[in-house]
Amino acid sequence: MVKTIESKAKIFVSDSNKRTGKSWISNYQIPPTDDLSIDDFQQWGLNRIRVLKHIDECRINGISGDDLNRKLRAMENQFLPLTNEEEQKRDIVSHWTLRLAYCRPADRNWFVTQEGALLKWRLSQKDDYITEYLSDNHLDHHYRLVTTQEREPFQKNLKSLFGEKPVYKLPFEQALDLLRQKKVLLHNGDCFVSKDDFASILVAAFKNDLHDALAVFYKAQANILNQNDTIAPFVEHVGTMYFGSDYGVDSTKRSGQVKPADIDMLDKRSFPMCMHNSHTKLRETHHLKHAARMQYGLFLKGIGLSLEDALSFWRTEFTRVMGVDKFDKEYSYNIRHNYGKEGKRTDYTPYSCIKIINNGGGNDHGCPFKNFDAVNLRVNMLQRGVPENGVSEVLTLVKDHHYQIACRKHFEWTHPNNNFQELSIQHPNQYFEHSEKFFNNGEQAKGEKKTEKDFLEENQLEEADLIALEN
Amino acid sequence: MTKGVLKPDQYDYETFQKIYYADREYFSNREFSFTLAGDVYTRYRSFNSKEAFHKELSSSNPNKIDIGAVYNAPPNKRELYAKSFAPKEKELVFDIDMTDYDDVRTCCSDANICRKCWVFMTISIKIVNRILTDEFGFKHVMWVYSGRRGIHCWVCDVRARRLSQEARRAIADYITVVKSGDKNSKKVNLGPQIHPSQMKSFKDVLEPFFTEQLLEQQMLMSEGNREKILDLIQDDAAKAAILKAWSGRNNDTPQQIWSTLKQTLPSDIRGRRIHDIIFTYSYPRLDVHVSVGLNHLLKSPFCIHPKTGRVCVPIDPEKCEEFDPTSVPDLYTLVEQLRDNRPIKKKDGKEVVPTDLDEHVKFFSKKFVAPLKAAIQKEKAPTIKDATDF
Numbered sequence: 001m002v003k004t005i006e007s008k009a010k011i012f013v014s015d016s017n018k019r020t021g022k023s024w025i026s027n028y029q030i031p032p033t034d035d036l037s038i039d040d041f042q043q044w045g046l047n048r049i050r051v052l053k054h055i056d057e058c059r060i061n062g063i064s065g066d067d068l069n070r071k072l073r074a075m076e077n078q079f080l081p082l083t084n085e086e087e088q089k090r091d092i093v094s095h096w097t098l099r100l101a102y103c104r105p106a107d108r109n110w111f112v113t114q115e116g117a118l119l120k121w122r123l124s125q126k127d128d129y130i131t132e133y134l135s136d137n138h139l140d141h142h143y144r145l146v147t148t149q150e151r152e153p154f155q156k157n158l159k160s161l162f163g164e165k166p167v168y169k170l171p172f173e174q175a176l177d178l179l180r181q182k183k184v185l186l187h188n189g190d191c192f193v194s195k196d197d198f199a200s201i202l203v204a205a206f207k208n209d210l211h212d213a214l215a216v217f218y219k220a221q222a223n224i225l226n227q228n229d230t231i232a233p234f235v236e237h238v239g240t241m242y243f244g245s246d247y248g249v250d251s252t253k254r255s256g257q258v259k260p261a262d263i264d265m266l267d268k269r270s271f272p273m274c275m276h277n278s279h280t281k282l283r284e285t286h287h288l289k290h291a292a293r294m295q296y297g298l299f300l301k302g303i304g305l306s307l308e309d310a311l312s313f314w315r316t317e318f319t320r321v322m323g324v325d326k327f328d329k330e331y332s333y334n335i336r337h338n339y340g341k342e343g344k345r346t347d348y349t350p351y352s353c354i355k356i357i358n359n360g361g362g363n364d365h366g367c368p369f370k371n372f373d374a375v376n377l378r379v380n381m382l383q384r385g386v387p388e389n390g391v392s393e394v395l396t397l398v399k400d401h402h403y404q405i406a407c408r409k410h411f412e413w414t415h416p417n418n419n420f421q422e423l424s425i426q427h428p429n430q431y432f433e434h435s436e437k438f439f440n441n442g443e444q445a446k447g448e449k450k451t452e453k454d455f456l457e458e459n460q461l462e463e464a465d466l467i468a469l470e471n
Numbered sequence: 472m473t474k475g476v477l478k479p480d481q482y483d484y485e486t487f488q489k490i491y492y493a494d495r496e497y498f499s500n501r502e503f504s505f506t507l508a509g510d511v512y513t514r515y516r517s518f519n520s521k522e523a524f525h526k527e528l529s530s531s532n533p534n535k536i537d538i539g540a541v542y543n544a545p546p547n548k549r550e551l552y553a554k555s556f557a558p559k560e561k562e563l564v565f566d567i568d569m570t571d572y573d574d575v576r577t578c579c580s581d582a583n584i585c586r587k588c589w590v591f592m593t594i595s596i597k598i599v600n601r602i603l604t605d606e607f608g609f610k611h612v613m614w615v616y617s618g619r620r621g622i623h624c625w626v627c628d629v630r631a632r633r634l635s636q637e638a639r640r641a642i643a644d645y646i647t648v649v650k651s652g653d654k655n656s657k658k659v660n661l662g663p664q665i666h667p668s669q670m671k672s673f674k675d676v677l678e679p680f681f682t683e684q685l686l687e688q689q690m691l692m693s694e695g696n697r698e699k700i701l702d703l704i705q706d707d708a709a710k711a712a713i714l715k716a717w718s719g720r721n722n723d724t725p726q727q728i729w730s731t732l733k734q735t736l737p738s739d740i741r742g743r744r745i746h747d748i749i750f751t752y753s754y755p756r757l758d759v760h761v762s763v764g765l766n767h768l769l770k771s772p773f774c775i776h777p778k779t780g781r782v783c784v785p786i787d788p789e790k791c792e793e794f795d796p797t798s799v800p801d802l803y804t805l806v807e808q809l810r811d812n813r814p815i816k817k818k819d820g821k822e823v824v825p826t827d828l829d830e831h832v833k834f835f836s837k838k839f840v841a842p843l844k845a846a847i848q849k850e851k852a853p854t855i856k857d858a859t860d861f
């Protein structure tokens with residue numbers, strides 16, 4: 001008896017999961033029930049993160065319209081295709097994997113924003129996707145396309161508001177923003193909205209539900225992870241994994257862009273707290289210990305200081321407390337090494353925030369948001385022009401160990417009226433780039449058009465990512 | 472006779488109870504505030520039963536009763552619930568006050584009103600009532616005279632009572648066209664294209680009322696008032712042309728002056744400017760804050776206005792043109808009638824003294840309470856749930 005119920009229940013679940021339409025777009029109401037290999041689980045999750053991070057980057061860089069469409073299509077094709085049942089399964093599984101990884105309060109907003117953008121983009125791909133999405137996800141009880149016949153009595157008014165565009169009907173409570181802006185036609189408690197506005201409503205509803213679901217999920221998360229120690233490390237790691245550009249690959253392109261004489265000025269306006277700290281210590285003591293030289297040196301390489309300039313920069317500073325000989329003998333090797341000119345000849349890449357934060361640190365390196373005490377942080381932020389209320393906001397985040405979010409807040413306060421609202425700081429060089437973009441009024445952004453091919457290459461899964469998973 | 476409210480034992484108590492719904496829990500979690508003698512305002516009162524309400528009403532004898540939200544716990548025990556104490560439901564309410572029209576009203580000022588300026592309220596009832604019933608689909612909308620210079624509207628449908636604060640704001644914004652800026656510059660904002668709902672209000676109500684009645688407000692008669700209207704035209708050439716067309720015709724009626732203005736406006740801006748003027752001068756001006764706040768209170772119907780002595784009687788939106796605020800029953804008349812009129816026997820044998828209030832109470836119970844009660848009963852009837860699949 002029990003067995004029958006179970007098997008029926010299962011059939012019921014997979015029936016709802018199975019989409020009949022051609023859009024294959026899901027609203028992820030029902031968690032997947034299939035058995036999976038841990039490899040698939042991880043690989044699909046990683047692929048989805050790539051897509052979401054890319055969406056975020058596009059938004060930050062103000063890419064829209066055809067450009068955005070082209071980029072997202074390429075990205076989707078490679079990492080998250082959605083053209084058949086098998087691919088839909090991956091889509092659903094990977095979404096649920098990331099729910100697990102991003103349900104922490106600090107991560108939720110970011111995830112919900114990107115998933116919303118992905119859904120919105122997908123719905124816009126074909127005219128009948130909205131209708132298919134509604135019926136596939138059993139939403140057609142709530143929302144409906146208005147038929148020509150139904151339009152009839154309202155035709156004149158509908159036309160004056162929406163022209164001949166398709167129109168959807170829903171209870172006014174679900175279209176409050178449009179109601180406020182008088183962008184609806186109301187009749188007897190329902191409102192008619194245009195197709196484009198309707199897509200936004202669907203996305204908003206999806207985001208709302210997802211937000212609530214994540215909050216519930218968060219409470220359950222501990223249990224899930226306790227029961228399943230194969231996925232726990234992945235899930236704990238994945239939300240904080242760094243997938244962005246490594247700011248080292250095309251250092252030749254950037255190399256020489258920054259001269260030693262510029263560094264003080266750049267430090268003042270665009271260095272993140274960690275690099276500002278190293279730089280200040282260097283200027284004060286004319287020396288940095290090895291770990292700090294690595295962290296700071298690679299950062300400078302990343303922003304475009306050439307090897308020759310790096311040597312002269314460090315030499316000038318260090319030789320104020322030591323002889324030139326000593327410097328050349330003991331320190332120049334290290335710098336040349338960073339640039340891949342010595343030893344294994346690896347072209348080392350600048351450290352990401354995760355790496356810096358996890359490496360620990362001292363008074364001349366590491367992430368100040370993690371290492372400094374409140375008094376010290378406070379003094380530093382005030383010096384950099386953050387107002388009192390900003391300082392206390394940042395300190396609260398620090399208290400809760402949200403170092404990167406604290407860093408982002410710091411960015412916001414030192415770049416007034418910036419439009420990087422949902423910028424998430426993952427890398428000191430990324431911080432620097434955004435800051436420079438801000439101060440140069442986006443000129444650099446325009447000059448940086450990458451081809452689709454460049455872009456796909458940059459986003460290939462790197463071995464390093466997978467290694468990170470294994471640890 | 473006591474000061475403010477009629478003494479409860481002289482009052483049709485059953486009706487009073489109906490005002491606050493028959494539902495017990497609903498009633499016991501409802502906030503009331505009493506304004507006591509000396510303007511002492513006491514909030515968060517709540518009552519377990521009608522008897523308790525009755526008793527408190529007789530003993531504290533308030534000058535004014537306000538009705539607030541239904542909370543998730545009895546408001547008089549709110550300390551026990553500390554932070555979780557919160558409003559859950561409230562009627563959707565609107566407050567329209569004549570003082571918001573002082574920049575376009577010339578017959579009276581401040582707290583005074585007359586039949587001429589009451590036209591603004593009539594227009595408001597007609598327009599807002601149509602939007603609430605036809606567009607939003609609400610069925611239980613009650614209009615009440617505030618006792619002095621304004622009107623209140625209570626929308627009591629279940630759907631309305633459960634609206635979020637955000638939804639209330641959106642509804643108020645949807646209805647609003649005239650943004651209350653500083654006192655003397657109310658700005659109308661019709662957006663790039665006039666919305667069909669506004670168009671309907673314009674054709675059915677604003678335009679006829681404006682030309683037939685509001686022009687009596689002398690808005691075209693003095694130079695100062697004319698200047699205000701011309702300011703809305705925002706086109707110097709057109710303004711000059713209108714002034715020229717008006718000059719030397721000192722015996723024109725307001726209607727003639729108005730049509731001269733219309734005809735002189737260049738045709739490409741005519742429609743738009745006429746809209747601007749008429750909307751500015753006559754479209755309902757809501758006090759949005761009152762509608763939005765879930766924990767806002769509003770004076771109970773059938774209170775006596777402490778300043779005027781008038782009873783806050785309901786207004787029939789179907790006949791709002793006939794409503795005359797200056798002739799509603801007031802406390803002094805009612806006291807006299809209760810003293811002098813001969814009691815009559817009702818069907819059930821009870822003796823009551825007839826007063827001028829009777830027709831208002833009758834309207835209230837028949838046209839508002841009865842349908843509302845029926846709807847609530849229907850809603851409470853058990854619904855057949857879909858049988859589960861397996």
Ligand code: SF4
Pocket residue numbers: 272273274275352353356357366367368369403404407425426427428431
């Ligand atoms: S969060 Fe990253 S960029 Fe910011 S200070 Fe820390 S390590 Fe540097």
Ligand SMILES: [Zn+2]
Pocket residue numbers: 578579583584585586587588589
């Ligand atoms: Zn008047």
